[in-house]
Amino acid sequence: MVKMSGSQALIQGLWSEGVRAIFGIPGGQIMPVYDALYDSEIRHILARHEQCAAHMADGYARASGHPGVCMATSGPGATNLVTGIATAYADSSPIVAITGQVAKPFIGKDAFQECDTIGIVTPITKYTLQPMEANEIPEAIKKAFLIASTGRPGPVLVDIPRDVQTGVSDISIPDKVEVRGYKPHVKPHPLQIERAADLLLNADKPMIWSGGGVIIANAAPQLRAIAELLLAPVVTSLIGKGSFPENHPLSLGPIGMHGRPEANKMVCETDCLLAVGVRFSDRSTGRFEEFCQDASIIHIDIDPAELGKNKKPNLPIVADVGIALNELLAAIKRKLAKREETAWSKRVEEIKEQFQNSSFGESKGYQPQIVEKIREILPSNGILTTEVGKNQMWGELYYKVIEPRTWITSTGLGTMGFGFPAAVGAKVAKPDVPVVDLAGDGSFRMTENSLAVCVDEHIPVTVVILNNSSLGMVEQWQRLFHDRRYSAVKLSGSPDFVKLAEAYGAQGFRAQSIEEFEKVFKEAIKSDVATVIDCPVAPEEDVFPFVPPGRGLKDILYGAESA
Amino acid sequence: MKLNEKLYTLATIVENKPGVLFRTANMFRRRGFNIESISVGTIEQDGLSRMTITVYADEDTAEQIIKQLSKLIDVIKVNVLDEAEIVKRELALIKIQIQDSRALTELTNYCNIFRNRIIDVSPDSMIIEVTGTPDKVDAFVQLVQGYGIREMARTGITALQRGSKK
Ligand SMILES: Cc1ncc(C[n+]2csc(CCOP(=O)(O)OP(=O)(O)O)c2C)c(N)n1
Numbered sequence: 011m012v013k014m015s016g017s018q019a020l021i022q023g024l025w026s027e028g029v030r031a032i033f034g035i036p037g038g039q040i041m042p043v044y045d046a047l048y049d050s051e052i053r054h055i056l057a058r059h060e061q062c063a064a065h066m067a068d069g070y071a072r073a074s075g076h077p078g079v080c081m082a083t084s085g086p087g088a089t090n091l092v093t094g095i096a097t098a099y100a101d102s103s104p105i106v107a108i109t110g111q112v113a114k115p116f117i118g119k120d121a122f123q124e125c126d127t128i129g130i131v132t133p134i135t136k137y138t139l140q141p142m143e144a145n146e147i148p149e150a151i152k153k154a155f156l157i158a159s160t161g162r163p164g165p166v167l168v169d170i171p172r173d174v175q176t177g178v179s180d181i182s183i184p185d186k187v188e189v190r191g192y193k194p195h196v197k198p199h200p201l202q203i204e205r206a207a208d209l210l211l212n213a214d215k216p217m218i219w220s221g222g223g224v225i226i227a228n229a230a231p232q233l234r235a236i237a238e239l240l241l242a243p244v245v246t247s248l249i250g251k252g253s254f255p256e257n258h259p260l261s262l263g264p265i266g267m268h269g270r271p272e273a274n275k276m277v278c279e280t281d282c283l284l285a286v287g288v289r290f291s292d293r294s295t296g297r298f299e300e301f302c303q304d305a306s307i308i309h310i311d312i313d314p315a316e317l318g319k320n321k322k323p324n325l326p327i328v329a330d331v332g333i334a335l336n337e338l339l340a341a342i343k344r345k346l347a348k349r350e351e352t353a354w355s356k357r358v359e360e361i362k363e364q365f366q367n368s369s370f371g372e373s374k375g376y377q378p379q380i381v382e383k384i385r386e387i388l389p390s391n392g393i394l395t396t397e398v399g400k401n402q403m404w405g406e407l408y409y410k411v412i413e414p415r416t417w418i419t420s421t422g423l424g425t426m427g428f429g430f431p432a433a434v435g436a437k438v439a440k441p442d443v444p445v446v447d448l449a450g451d452g453s454f455r456m457t458e459n460s461l462a463v464c465v466d467e468h469i470p471v472t473v474v475i476l477n478n479s480s481l482g483m484v485e486q487w488q489r490l491f492h493d494r495r496y497s498a499v500k501l502s503g504s505p506d507f508v509k510l511a512e513a514y515g516a517q518g519f520r521a522q523s524i525e526e527f528e529k530v531f532k533e534a535i536k537s538d539v540a541t542v543i544d545c546p547v548a549p550e551e552d553v554f555p556f557v558p559p560g561r562g563l564k565d566i567l568y569g570a571e572s573a
Numbered sequence: 574m575k576l577n578e579k580l581y582t583l584a585t586i587v588e589n590k591p592g593v594l595f596r597t598a599n600m601f602r603r604r605g606f607n608i609e610s611i612s613v614g615t616i617e618q619d620g621l622s623r624m625t626i627t628v629y630a631d632e633d634t635a636e637q638i639i640k641q642l643s644k645l646i647d648v649i650k651v652n653v654l655d656e657a658e659i660v661k662r663e664l665a666l667i668k669i670q671i672q673d674s675r676a677l678t679e680l681t682n683y684c685n686i687f688r689n690r691i692i693d694v695s696p697d698s699m700i701i702e703v704t705g706t707p708d709k710v711d712a713f714v715q716l717v718q719g720y721g722i723r724e725m726a727r728t729g730i731t732a733l734q735r736g737s738k739k
Contacts, residue, residue, distance in 0.1 A: 132596055133603050137646045140591075157646060191588065191649040315640035318633065 011180040016144030016170065017046035019181045020108070023151035025052060026183055029079050031438050033057050033066040037083025039123060040110030042175035055438065055467055058459035060087050062431035064094020065457070067105040069435030072418045073393055073445075075228065077104040077158045078435055084110045085123030088169075089130065093425060095165045096134040100422025101249055102222060104163035106154050107131075113173035114142065127169045136164030144177035152187040161194030162313040163226060194312060198329035198337060206284070206308045206325055207341035213282030213306075215354045216242040219265065222421075223287015223311060224253035225414045227332035233286065234258070236339050239346060241355040242284070245273040247294045248406055249421040250287070256410035260358065263410075265563060266294040268403040271555045272365045274563040276358070277302065285309045287331045290320040291422070300562030310334045375551045377401075377476050379524045381408040384446060384474065387531055391416060393436045393445045397429040397453030399483035401476045403553040405448050427456030433471040434460050444472070444535035451477045452501055461514040464540035472534040472541045475507055478549040486552045490570065511542035520544045577631045580609070582654040582661070582732050583639065588647040589615055589622040596645055597624065606630070606638050610729035621649065625731045654734050661732040665703040665710045670721035671696075680720065687713050698723060 014022075020043055024032070031053045036044040047054055057063035060082045067078030082091050088109040098105045111117065112124040128138045137157045141150040150168055158166040210216045224233055230253050237244050237260050244254040245265045254261055263270030265277050277283070283305045288294070290309075295301040298321050309316075309323035310331055317326035327334055381404045384394065390412040396402040396419040411417040418436055420428040433447040454475050464471060476482075485499040511518030517539050521527035527545060534541035555566045587593050594613060601608050609627040616623045630638060635653075642651045671677050677699075684691055684701055687709070693700040703713050707730055714725070 128592060129595070132592070133599055138592070189646060192646045313644070315637065315644050317640075319637060322633075 011182045013178060014181050015042065015046065015176055015178050016141070016147050017042040017175045019144060019147045019183070020151060020170070020175070021046045021050045021052065023148045023183055024079065025050065027151065027155045028076060031055060031070065032079045032081050033063040033070075033435065034081030035060055035063060035083070035087060037087045037110065037123075039084035039112055039172045040081060040087070040108075040175070042172065043081070043108070043110070043170075055434075055463060057431070058462050059457065060090030061093050061427070062434075062457050062460050062463070064091045064105065064107065065097065065425075065428050065431035066435035066438070067107070068094060068098045068103045068428075069395060069418055069432030070439045071098070071103050071105055071435075072432070073415055073436035074439035075226075075415065077106050077155055079106050079108065081108045082110070083123070084112055084127070085125045088127040089125060092130065092134070095131055095167065097420050097423045097425045097428055098165040099134045099136070101420065102163050102226065103165070104158040105165045106158050107165060107167040109167060109169045110175070111140070111169045111171040114171045115173075117171065127167065131167050134165070135167050138167045138169065140169045140171075141174055142171070144174055144179045145181045147174070148181060148183045149187055152184055153189055156187060157189065157192060161192070194330075195314065195328050196312070196330035196333055198310070198327050198334040200337070202325060202327050203334065203337045203341050206327065206338055207345060209282055209306055209308060209325065210240055210242070210284060211342065211345055214352075215279060215281045216240050217277065217280035217283050218242050218244045218254075219246070219277070219283055219285045219288055220244055220250045220253040221247040221286065221288030222249035222253075223331045224250060224335075225287075227287065227330060228414070229287075229332040229335045230254065230414045232332065232335035232339050236335065236342060239339075239342055239349065241349050241352060243276060243355075243358045245269075245277055247288050247291065247421070248419065251406070252411035252414045252417045253287075255412045257412055259362075262358070262362070264406055267296070267557050267559070268406050268553055268555075269294075269557075270365065270407060271566055271568075272361045274555075274557065274566055276361060278564045279357075280305045283307045285323070286335065287311060289316050292320070293421075295321070296557050296561055296563040296565075300564070376524065376545070376547050377404050377551055378408045380474065380476065380527055380545060381405055381448065383524060383528055384448070384531065385409050387528070388444060388446065388535065391443050392535070393418060393433070393440060393443055395419065395429040395433040395436060395445070395447045397447065397449045398424045398426045399450040399453060399481070400478075400486065400553045401448050401450040401453070401482075403483070404476070407553070409448075426450075426453040430454060430457050430471075430473055431460045433473070434463055434469050437469050437471050446472045446474060446535065449473050449475045450482055451475055451479060451504055451507075452481045454507075455501075455504065458510065461511065461516050461540060461542070465515040468538070470538050470540050472531070472543065474531070474543045475545060476547050477504075477507065477544050478547050478551075479504065480549045482549060483553075485549060489552065507542050507544040511540075516540040516542060518542045518544065520546070522546065575631070578629045580656065581628050581630055581635050581638075582656065582659060582730065583626045583628070583642065584652040584654055584732065584734070585624040585626055585642060585648060586616070586650040587622050587624055588649065589620050590647070593622075593647045594624070596647065597642070600641055600645060601638075604637075604641060606634065612729040612731045614731070625729070627730055652734070654732055658735045659732050660735055661706055661730050662704060663707045663710050663728055663730050665714070665725060665727045667701045667703060667714065667717065667722060668698055668724040669701060669717055670698055670723055672720070676720055680717065683713070683716060689713065
């Protein structure tokens with residue numbers, strides 16, 4: 011026990027959880043914590059908007075696998091975090107948000123900058139805590155990290171009244187905490203693993219659908235070993251890209267609304283689907299009723315509530331994905347020495363051949379070319395984040411992710427403005443690796459103020475803007491489904507992005523052709539200042555193929571004609 | 574109630590601390606499940622409360638409700654009570670108008686038959702305490718409706734499993 015303030019206890023607690031960077035903005039009700047931070051070795055990165063602070067923490071978490079921390083003052087500081095917290099919640103990303111609250115005597119009195127932060131974030135957090143005495147802080151922090159990072163990860167918010175931050179007391183940092191109602195079920199049932207192995211081995215056309223849960227569990231190697239033993243092709247969800255190397259002969263890429271056509275076609279043919287760490291999102295499956303109608307489905311997930319939520323599996327397995335895949339691999343190995351090429355694995359080669367280099371609709375335009383060029387130049391451990399819109403879908407279709415945690419995108423919430431601050435967070439986590447944000451002009455404008463953070467804090471990330479002067483994705487839908495009635499999608503009035511970058515003290519380039527792009531991109535990722543590459547592109551270039559909303563995965567559109 | 578729906582009684586043990594009821598109720602709201610009745614009170618173990626929640630649901634929905642409830646970190650345990658082996662009680666306080674002495678006699682008789690208690694009487698009204706199964710409360714309410722119910726408070730169902738099963 012040592013005499014210290016709540017704020018000092020908080021900083022010590024964070025340090026002992028391994029926190030070395032915090033993203034945030036100070037304010038009246040969190041100032042005691044910032045004062046304690048002054049004496050600490052934890053790096054503070056001053057975001058220019060709390061939404062960005064939360065996205066940075068999220069990007070940090072997804073790139074590193076360790077919880078990211080963001081911090082804000084009460085009231086508007088806390089409410090600005092909301093989009094970032096909801097984004098992390100939708101994608102099961104472990105962030106810990108720390109917010110200041112007015113002093114206890116003012117709570118409930120509508121004091122200046124008081125708001126019911128816990129009430130607001132309850133539906134978008136895994137848990138919330140509000141320590142009411144300084145000596146409760148260390149335990150609260152330990153609980154927050156435990157809950158955020160284990161089981162199905164997610165955001166946890168700790169709201170601390172100002173007088174609790176300043177309160178001095180005898181405090182010790184506990185080594186362990188116990189949360190009574192929280193016991194994630196991690197061990198799979200052995201008989202179920204045996205059954206899963208048998209189902210897969212007896213199937214003629216086994217397939218694996220791998221999701222974000224595989225990345226969270228660091229289980230990509232086991233997944234790969236299983237796929238190779240079974241000669242089972244692998245499709246992923248959008249967030250699952252990177253859970254299986256997309257340059258592998260068995261990779262078919264992502265399924266879903268803007269998935270690869272080979273993946274969408276083949277998932278309609280399988281007779282046994284091993285779904286791992288996926289949540290059967292409607293964006294992935296298309297119409298639930300039609301999805302894998304004739305296949306038996308094995309579903310492994312740490313969250314029991316995901317099993318049967320949208321689609322009833324034949325074999326539900328609640329377990330940590332890593333442990334389950336380890337045991338499944340062992341079971342398969344016991345039963346199968348080596349599998350010779352099958353009709354099914356030949357079909358995989360055939361379908362890949364058919365679609366690999368095909369362009370959908372028109373010739374492969376500038377935007378897919380840019381995306382492929384980024385892949386060509388970025389090393390396999392380089393990180394690509396995306397914004398939301400056509401840019402994200404070009405990335406989904408044309409960017410082959412090779413290693414886990416190198417593809418960071420907002421899938422569950424689909425948050426525009428996520429990619430750039432997430433890239434900043436990822437770069438803080440992985441300073442030695444090039445980090446690139448693939449952006450649309452609309453999305454970039456939502457969080458472009460992170461350029462100040464990049465310059466100020468020497469965080470050299472590269473932003474590639476596919477600049478179509480429009481809210482491209484919405485425009486595409488209006489073109490296809492609303493009879494070209496373009497409502498509120500023209501983005502005129504954007505600044506010159508090259509000059510904007512320069513105004514911040516960053517670097518700006520414009521690339522009019524793929525050759526120009528190649529040259530400046532190579533320069534950008536080696537540069538020690540943040541770089542914006544503005545690529546003027548045609549608004550009419552639409553993303554295809556496309557499974558229209560509410561349809562089954564087999565109803566793929568290859569171009570506007572078929573819409 | 575739809576055709577394939579039935580009543581589920583969920584005995585839910587939760588942490589007794591601020592925000593837990595909110596988080597629980599909010600889970601139902603957010604996912605579009607309807608709570609039929611809910612009653613909350615402390616139990617024999619320190620720091621814990623029991624929420625008795627009843628819902629009408631089909632089997633899949635019920636399964637999802639139970640999983641989502643169990644997932645809440647402040648929820649320690651969810652038990653689905655077996656409807657055949659359940660003791661269910663509800664308490665209602667009913668303030669009824671007394672028109673004349675005949676009404677008073679009749680109501681007093683009904684209270685005897687139903688084994689209710691009259692807990693307050695004033696010149697023109699009385700308060701009756703009804704405890705029993707929700708059906709019994711319903712039946713009594715129906716019976717006395719004609720006299721003019723001024724106010725009524727029902728607690729919602731609370732329930733326990735019979736016997737040694739916990
Ligand atoms: C914060 C937020 N607001 C609105 C939307 C709806 N939305 C989805 S895509 C899109 C357009 C994206 O435009 P842009 O960033 O320029 O990318 P593009 O589609 O042109 O590549 C919009 C408005 C969203 N996903 N997120």
